[in-house]
Amino acid sequence: MHGAEIETLIRLLSRLPGMGPRSARRAVLHLLRHRDSLMSPLSKALEVAADRLKTCPECGNYDTVSPCSICAESGRDRSIICVVEGVGDIWAIERSRSFRGLYHVLGGVLSALDGVAPEDLAVVPLVARASENGVREVILALDATVDGQTTSHFLAGKLKDCKVVVSRLAHGVPVGGDLDFLDDGTLMAALRARSALPGA
Amino acid sequence: MEWRDEALVLAVRPYGDTSVIATLLTQEHGLHAGLVRGGQGRRMQPILQPGMRVAATWRSMQAERLGTFALEALSGYHVAALFGDSVRLAALQSACVLVATALPEREIQPGMFEATLALMEALSGDAWAESYVMWESGLIGLLGYAFEGQGEMPVPGFLCGKGGGGTKEVLDGLRLTGYFLEHHVFAVMHKPVPAARQRFVEAYDAAFGQEG
Numbered sequence: 001m002h003g004a005e006i007e008t009l010i011r012l013l014s015r016l017p018g019m020g021p022r023s024a025r026r027a028v029l030h031l032l033r034h035r036d037s038l039m040s041p042l043s044k045a046l047e048v049a050a051d052r053l054k055t056c057p058e059c060g061n062y063d064t065v066s067p068c069s070i071c072a073e074s075g076r077d078r079s080i081i082c083v084v085e086g087v088g089d090i091w092a093i094e095r096s097r098s099f100r101g102l103y104h105v106l107g108g109v110l111s112a113l114d115g116v117a118p119e120d121l122a123v124v125p126l127v128a129r130a131s132e133n134g135v136r137e138v139i140l141a142l143d144a145t146v147d148g149q150t151t152s153h154f155l156a157g158k159l160k161d162c163k164v165v166v167s168r169l170a171h172g173v174p175v176g177g178d179l180d181f182l183d184d185g186t187l188m189a190a191l192r193a194r195s196a197l198p199g200a
Numbered sequence: 201m202e203w204r205d206e207a208l209v210l211a212v213r214p215y216g217d218t219s220v221i222a223t224l225l226t227q228e229h230g231l232h233a234g235l236v237r238g239g240q241g242r243r244m245q246p247i248l249q250p251g252m253r254v255a256a257t258w259r260s261m262q263a264e265r266l267g268t269f270a271l272e273a274l275s276g277y278h279v280a281a282l283f284g285d286s287v288r289l290a291a292l293q294s295a296c297v298l299v300a301t302a303l304p305e306r307e308i309q310p311g312m313f314e315a316t317l318a319l320m321e322a323l324s325g326d327a328w329a330e331s332y333v334m335w336e337s338g339l340i341g342l343l344g345y346a347f348e349g350q351g352e353m354p355v356p357g358f359l360c361g362k363g364g365g366g367t368k369e370v371l372d373g374l375r376l377t378g379y380f381l382e383h384h385v386f387a388v389m390h391k392p393v394p395a396a397r398q399r400f401v402e403a404y405d406a407a408f409g410q411e412g
Binding site: 017018110112113114115117144146147149150153154156157172183184185186188189192 | 210211212217225245246247249250251273275278279280281283284286289290292293294296297300301372394395396399406
């Protein structure tokens with residue numbers, strides 16, 4: 001039906017998250033129809049990114065410069081390190097524009113059944129960074145799951161001897177959340193973490 | 201084929217972009233895995249946590265196939281209550297991984313579901329550590345091993361109805377159950393005892409060992 005090159009393209013695209021063979025075929029067809037405006041620039045962008053991609057030696061973020069743009073940014077608060085599971089979490093927090101400190105990518109969470117052990121995660125570099133002069137807080141921004149919270153407790157133990165405050169993200173009602181639709185666990189966490197209203 | 205059963209979530213693994221394969225301990229169908237469509241979604245994530253109690257409906261064209269689960273959370277305790285307590289959370293993980301790895305799949309284990317559910321409920325109570333050791337000794341017995349003292353490791357009093365309990369007896373009990381898990385339960389499977397169990401014992405010892 002079509003040449004080997006196009007078949008290879010479909011096969012490779014179908015390996016991407018959210019893509020199956022059908023959606024990969026549609027994407028390839030779209031690229032072929034927009035060869036000059038989309039396919040060629042995309043091909044060049046992929047080549048450049050693949051060529052220049054680096055893992056930041058300080059935080060584990062992906063970037064084309066080393067250290068990464070966040071670690072190199074002069075306006076960042078270097079006294080706070082936010083620990084995240086993966087690079088996607090950095091992107092999520094950066095989108096919120098609510099954090100101006102540095103990050104540390106753990107590379108996963110402890111998993112009892114999948115056999116992810118502490119030595120599989122970037123724990124030693126985290127403890128080394130937290131021990132550096134000037135670091136005063138480590139925020140554990142891991143998922144509110146059994147594995148995520150187990151990992152948070154494990155890290156808190158490892159950071160015990162560093163002279164830093166260890167905090168974690170609050171658990172509770174999401175913005176725009178309707179109490180009637182919340183699951184029991186979220187409601188329980190929200191009630192436990194309730195706080196006094198300022199001025200009340 | 202279709203059945204409905206009450207179950208505890210033990211383990212969840214991503215499958216594709218949106219689904220997961222969940223391993224459950226069911227009341228009447230033993231350890232059972234199945235596909236949960238949309239299991240990676242926001243609605244299902246709170247339900248698919250180890251230790252959560254669910255109503256499960258399993259469907260499949262053929263009995264021997266993986267099949268799919270439809271899950272609903274059942275009210276009662278919630279594992280989120282343990283998020284603030286590292287040792288109890290470690291106990292929960294240890295229990296879930298022990299069941300998921302030690303029990304044979306799709307074999308009815310009378311009493312195992314009830315005992316594990318009772319443990320999950322006990323984890324937020326006072327004598328939770330004693331309950332955990334009793335649960336491990338029950339698991340060992342259920343798998344066919346005569347649970348008794350070994351050499352310099354006697355059966356702690358609270359495990360043979362003589363009262364007692366407390367940190368020292370819990371640690372003694374964990375040593376004894378650990379011996380059975382290592383030398384019998386997992387030895388015959390040629391597998392090491394899951395690391396989560398060791399992490400729990402270390403966490404318990406570090407938190408309460410001085411008291412004993």
